[in-house]
Amino acid sequence: MGKVDVIFKKEDIDPASMKGKVAVVFDVLFATSTITAALAEGAKGVYPVLDHVHAREKAKSLKEPYILAGEDHGKLIEGFHPPLRTYLKSVIQDQQVILSTTNGTVALQRSSQADALYACSLLNNKAMADHLNEIHDGATLTLVCSGSSRHYTLEDFFGAGSLIHYLVEGGHWTLSDGAQTALLFYNGNNEPVADLLSKAKIGRLLIGAGMDPSEVAFVSQEGIWKTIPFYDRAEGKIKEWKHELS
Template identity: 65%
Template structure:
């Protein structure tokens, strides 16, 4: 029986202790949602980087077509595409997406020493759950909530609870108290997923910054993609597995 644990924010990730574990990173608003959608829309890969400067440096080494997308504290980086599906869907097919975000890509980088590393969102939780059950059901699995700027975020915890709910449909798991709490939170919410995402601090902030609510509606959809983004440590890329 595999063990499932939850990490509440990226600052709690201990890179030196990731070896031997399977990690699943959530940044529901929006990095892992964007990653899932980009690969579903035909991107060759997604390359998560820590900063806009690192993204530009990475781009200099690329000979294949690429797209730069990124934000810092919710604001689009100058010269980059906005890192949301509405903006990226028309341009990512058959290209590499070099992505810099405030939280999610940082969480992925900090988790990159895990034996297996996936990006999950509400969009693909069912597919990720199946993969975890088929290939990792005897592993220690870390469900990692990116959080934001050192704080816990409700939407990532909701995402972890959603995945835990899907895992339990497939078999039994040894859940930590945090994993069990995420599950109970997910099952106990009386709002729809879109209502919950809109009500979160990040959801409210993004709407105040002028984000089209359609983006949050999109991120709230559960199980619409079978895409499973998996990190390749040799290439530093997430690809559809």
């Protein structure tokens, strides 16, 4: 029987302690949702980097078509595409995406010593649960909520709860107290997910700053894609899981 634990924010990640574990990172608003959408809609891969400096360094080393996308504390980085599906879906086909965000890509980097590392969102939560039950049955799963500004965020905790819900539907797992709490939160929610995420701090801030609420509505959809974003350590990028990798 496998085990499931939850890390509440990226600052709580001990990179060395991730060894021997399977890590699943959530940044529902928006990095891991953007990664899921990008791979589902034709991007060749996504390089999650720590900041815009690392993004530009990575760009110099690539010998294939790429785009830069990212934000820094909610503000667009000069020369970068906004890191949202609406802006990226028309430009990512057959491109490598170099993605820099304040929280999600940092959490992915800090989790990269895990034996296996995935990016999850509500958009692919059901498929991710099926994949983990099939490939990592009996493993120790660490669900990483990226959080924001050293605080945990409602949307990532809800995302972790959603994955746990589908994990226990199809497999046998021992849940930590944190994982139990996330599951109870997810199962106890009675309002539309888009409304819940719009009321979260990040949702309020972004919508208040002029972001179209449809961005939140889109990433609130559960299970619309079967895409499994998997971190290939040798290449330093996230790409869609293929069974030959197993």
